[in-house]
Amino acid sequence: MVGEETLFCAFHPDIPTTLRCNRCGRPICPRCAISTPVGYRCRECVAGQQALFFNARPLDYGIAALVAVVIGLLTAPIVAALGFWAIFAGPLVGSLTAGVVHRLTGRRRGQWIWLVVSGGLAAGLVMLRLPLLLASPFALTRLLWDGIYLALAISTVIGYLRFWR
Ligand SMILES: [Zn+2]
Ligand SMILES: [Zn+2]
Known part of the structure; x- marks a missing residue:
């Protein structure tokens, strides 16, 4: 044997x-x-x-950050005004941002692009809400829908930019 x-x-x-x-x-x-x-x-x-x-170039990360911050800043006042309804805007803004980034970066894949895009989207909202939070920590409860919106937007971004085909 x-x-x-x-x-x-x-x-x-x-x-x-x-x-x-x-x-x-x-x-x-x-x-x-x-x-x-x-x-x-x-x-x-x-x-x-x-x-x-993962074939993304360093410049792709710059483009991704720029796009996400701009969209984050533009959508933050709308999201803030929407209250509860913002949770429906989450997947929409997430897929819109991911789609634009995907196209502008020549559909290249970056291991951490999703993180940059999520950070950019969050930054817009944080910048808008920071004065409110600094004024009163109790304002945190008013930011519940913002948080859910952001979580949904980010999970959409991750699904799009990280795990797609
Ligand atoms: Zn070993
Ligand atoms: Zn081997």
């Missing part, structure tokens, strides 16, 4: 393993193996693929 070949992890030479990275073929221990949709891979292969997948 031919026994299974005993391999040792390429990154931890003292740990025996039977796993191999299915891209480079290196033996990897369970601690080094990363489960991907196409099987177990080593850290280096996963990192290499991410570098290829």
Whole structure:
């Protein structure tokens, strides 16, 4: 009977393993193996693929921040006036902003673009509401709908810019 070949992890030479990275073929221990949709891979292969997948240029982050801050500033007074109804504006503003950013950045993918866009949208609202908050901490309860609006807008942005096709 031919026994299974005993391999040792390429990154931890003292740990025996039977796993191999299915891209480079290196033996990897369970601690080094990363489960991907196409099987177990080593850290280096996963990192290499991410570098290829995320092709945004530094300028794209500037464009994303600018677009988000401008839209955030323009929509903040409307959101503030809408009160409860602002929660319906959340997904709308989120997908609008993400769509504009996506187009202006040549549809390139950036690992942290979603974060920049979310921050920009939040900044507009925070700038508008800050004087109110500074005047009275009890104003926080009046900002409930703003918060829900922002959460919905941001989750839409994440869905659009982070997890799309
Ligand atoms: Zn590998
Ligand atoms: Zn290992």
